[in-house]
Amino acid sequence: MIDRPAAPELLEAMADTLSDVVMPACEGGPQHAARVVASLCRLLAREAADDGNGSALTTVELEEVLGEQGDLESLVTQLDQRLSGAKPDLSPAILELLRRSVERRLTIAKPDYL
């Protein structure tokens, strides 16, 4: 049994209520706060409906580029270290990895920015 509406539908409805009902009824700081919350509701609706492609980087992708193994957090830390210090690795493979990560995350965070 799945109760309806599901999370994405509810979050969209919450965003519409904030935009169509709350925002016109206030101004200044409260109106801005309502706009921010509406935007976050739409972001969360996309995140709730996502099939997992929105995640920043996968372990497999990181392992492939770094040539190391580990969990996601430790691999991202290794990537950070690879880009730090006196001889940072600015190779096309790492740049491409960052681009893929950013584009996926933007699909969730703000798709019209792409």
Next chain:
Amino acid sequence: MTSKNAELELGLAEILADSGFEAPAVMVSGVASTGATRRTVFIDIESGGSQQRAVAQISSAANVAVLPISATAEAALINLMAEAGVPVPCVLGSDDAHDAVGGSVLIAEHVDGVTIPRHVLRAVEANSPVGEHLARQCGTALAKLHSAAIDRVPDSVPRVVEPNFFSAYVPTIVQALDHLQHSQPTFRFAAAWLEQNQPISSCEPSLVHGDFRNGNIIVDRDGLAALLDWELAHVGDPMEDLAYLCMRTWRFGNHHRPVGGFGSIESLRDGYTEAGGEWRDDAFQWWMVARTAWWGIGLAFQAETFTAGISSSIVHAASGRRVVELEYDLLAML
């Protein structure tokens, strides 16, 4: 609002009396905004039989310590800018530590016009030449700002001590990244790129506004009416201001108009060079990357104040999900 603000009103009147106002009476008429380090209130001043609208920017005593420059130094800078022909509100009074006000305050005349970015864009949207005119005016104002005599800039205003603006700036980015709780590989990549791609061009240091963007300007029917918020002013590379104004994040959705979402770089550059400014393209591109990285890291810090329980602001929470926009902007330039 009068009784609630009675102490504040009396304190502001004292400061104005010290500045030469005749038996001033002050009434708070509204709150314009409440920022991270200071709040801005609208006030009405009655003095010598006449009335005047003004704006008071107040920092609590706790926040005064973290302000980059003091209220009196900011007032001195604004007066210097007025002499240089930069459109600024006339300063009416300032104090770095006033008991009744509860901190520092800068009082300036009220300037009519719009400041909220989407209102600015709406005002110029109907007629695109207005936006180009505004971009050109921004260039002219920046040329005048950058030509001000730096030996008259208050000593407390930060100065780049290294001979090279660029090699001095990169460590500030790296240190900020080191202080973040979570890894930010895109910004690490940008920091390394900035280190390896420093511009060849150079120039004499000048006063830099430091936060010149859509949102910190007042726009009226004639275009640029005033530049606001000088608390990030410093002495450094003038191209920093020109690049910052053109960052995609300050275009507020009007990405096809790089100058604040309302004009072209050609108009900005024409206004700047015709008023005596020297445009250095390599430095412009470098600062676009540097300042985009700086603001992206700034958003990550805002989000950390929320996740650490220091701030309960929904705007700070939302900043964490905006960091990726700045990462995207960076990668588009690298």
